[in-house]
Amino acid sequence: MVQQSQPEYSVTWVNRFADIPQTDWDAFAQPLKTPFLEWEWLNNLETSGSATAKTGWLPNHLTVWRDRQLIAAAPLYIKGHSYGEFVFDHQWADLAQRLGLRYYPKMLGMTPFTPATGYRFLIAPGEDEDELTELMVAAIDHFCDKNRILGCHFLFVDPEWRPVLERHGFTSWLHHSYIWQNNGFGGFDDYLSVFNANQRRNIKRERKAVTTAGLRLETLKGEEIPKSLFPTIYSFYSSTCDKFYWGSKYLTRKFFEQLYPNYRDRVLLVAAYREDDDRHPVGLSFCLTKGDQLYGRYWGCFEEFDCLHFDACYYTPIEWAIANGIQMFDPGAGGRHKRRRGFPATPNHSLHRFYNGRLTQILRNYIGEVNAMEQEEIDAINQDLPFSKREINICIQD
Numbered sequence: 001m002v003q004q005s006q007p008e009y010s011v012t013w014v015n016r017f018a019d020i021p022q023t024d025w026d027a028f029a030q031p032l033k034t035p036f037l038e039w040e041w042l043n044n045l046e047t048s049g050s051a052t053a054k055t056g057w058l059p060n061h062l063t064v065w066r067d068r069q070l071i072a073a074a075p076l077y078i079k080g081h082s083y084g085e086f087v088f089d090h091q092w093a094d095l096a097q098r099l100g101l102r103y104y105p106k107m108l109g110m111t112p113f114t115p116a117t118g119y120r121f122l123i124a125p126g127e128d129e130d131e132l133t134e135l136m137v138a139a140i141d142h143f144c145d146k147n148r149i150l151g152c153h154f155l156f157v158d159p160e161w162r163p164v165l166e167r168h169g170f171t172s173w174l175h176h177s178y179i180w181q182n183n184g185f186g187g188f189d190d191y192l193s194v195f196n197a198n199q200r201r202n203i204k205r206e207r208k209a210v211t212t213a214g215l216r217l218e219t220l221k222g223e224e225i226p227k228s229l230f231p232t233i234y235s236f237y238s239s240t241c242d243k244f245y246w247g248s249k250y251l252t253r254k255f256f257e258q259l260y261p262n263y264r265d266r267v268l269l270v271a272a273y274r275e276d277d278d279r280h281p282v283g284l285s286f287c288l289t290k291g292d293q294l295y296g297r298y299w300g301c302f303e304e305f306d307c308l309h310f311d312a313c314y315y316t317p318i319e320w321a322i323a324n325g326i327q328m329f330d331p332g333a334g335g336r337h338k339r340r341r342g343f344p345a346t347p348n349h350s351l352h353r354f355y356n357g358r359l360t361q362i363l364r365n366y367i368g369e370v371n372a373m374e375q376e377e378i379d380a381i382n383q384d385l386p387f388s389k390r391e392i393n394i395c396i397q398d
């Protein structure tokens with residue numbers, strides 16, 4: 001009998017994404033539905049000065065090697081705060097403080113500033129996923145124990161990956177996003193047909209208000225986008241943050257400029273122009289697309305136009321999505337107003353582990369009740385959707 005030798009792995013913590021081979025990383029990330037785990041996007045967040053130790057996002061990426069070959073990895077950060085995460089864990093931080101525990105720094109797995117489902121460990125095809133997952137979780141546990149880090153948190157996780165980590169002792173916390181699904185729509189009129197008569201009229205009125213204001217909307221994808229528009233995206237993003245989201249201007253001008261040329265193929269812009277000016281947009285919606293997925297990220301306008309936000313961020317992207325075979329459109333964080341435009345509340349999950357017995361017990365004792373209340377809210381939102389009374393198929397991912 002020939003005894004097979006066990007594979008020898010080495011674990012390395014990397015503090016600079018640029019030190020990870022792009023080809024190896026993207027061999028894992030490119031096949032995924034999400035664009036937000038690809039090397040170019042994550043590296044840009046660091047090299048642009050957006051996600052760095054200075055901004056409270058200390059890169060601490062986990063890599064697993066066999067000899068000199070990267071076979072598994074996870075983008076991870078040591079956080080000194082909870083900003084830019086879109087999962088609001090301040091109640092856990094307050095509880096830790098009352099227990100005399102230091103909540104920060106914490107270990108965090110997510111794409112910074114990106115509340116879009118899809119986070120997971122990246123493992124090379126053909127490798128033993130269970131074995132490598134166990135190894136990676138053990139490495140995280142050891143790192144947190146050695147550095148006296150209270151908790152490890154994975155946000156907006158891939159739903160197929162969630163049960164894997166639950167088997168390794170992580171606890172699921174239920175949240176919701178507003179997600180549009182393409183229910184076999186042949187055109188924008190098919191999309192409109194699912195609404196009740198009142199909401200159909202409302203959507204038509206909102207789109208008409210934009211044309212009445214003398215504006216036209218243009219969708220630009222990949223190579224259609226001129227280089228000059230990328231710094232302009234930042235100007236719109238910055239303007240919106242200044243108006244509505246003080247303290248949340250997480251991305252730098254350099255981040256948007258560096259999307260050109262190596263990542264523009266993923267970018268979709270909806271630009272609003274005056275009829276007499278096709279060079280200088282007055283409003284702009286910034287989206288990313290990959291495969292049959294579309295993600296709305298940022299929006300801004302330099303002048304206020306009635307209903308322009310709804311058209312540039314929802315209706316025109318949906319029209320483009322239907323025409324281009326998109327099956328899922330995640331328009332971005334927040335906003336119950338999205339449900340009135342055909343975005344049902346859709347579950348997503350985060351995963352958590354505390355390295356303190358008392359805090360762990362409290363989490364496990366109460367998370368079931370917390371999740372039940374969240375599910376009730378999701379059900380209540382979706383019972384109040386402005387759809388016609390005829391039965392329709394709303395695909396909600398669990």
